[in-house]
Amino acid sequence: MKMKIATAALMLAAFSLPAFAADEFYVVQDVKTKKCTIVDKKPTETTMTVVSPSGTVYKSRTEAESGMKTVKVCTSN
Numbered sequence: 121m122k123m124k125i126a127t128a129a130l131m132l133a134a135f136s137l138p139a140f141a142a143d144e145f146y147v148v149q150d151v152k153t154k155k156c157t158i159v160d161k162k163p164t165e166t167t168m169t170v171v172s173p174s175g176t177v178y179k180s181r182t183e184a185e186s187g188m189k190t191v192k193v194c195t196s197n
Contacts, residue, residue: 145184147172147191156194158184 147157148168156171157180165171171191178184188194 145178145181146170147176147178147184147188147194149193152163156188156191158188174192 126170144160144162146162147156148159148163149168149171151167151169159168159180170188171193172184173191174179174189178187
C-alpha cells in the first residue's frame, strides 16, 4: 500500500513540474560590460541590473526580446 502511494506521489510530481517552468523573463545589463541579456530569474547579485522599463516582467522569451529592442541602454551599444 505504501509503495502505491509513493508511486502515485512521484507521478504527480513528475507531471506537475512543467507547470513550474520559467514564465518570467527579465532584460538585464551586466554592470561591467554593459551588455544586455535576457534571463529567466530575477538577478540577485549586484553584477546584473534589470533595465526593462519599470522592471517589467515578460511572460515569454520572445516578448522579452522585443522589449529589449526598446530599452535605450541596450540599443545604444
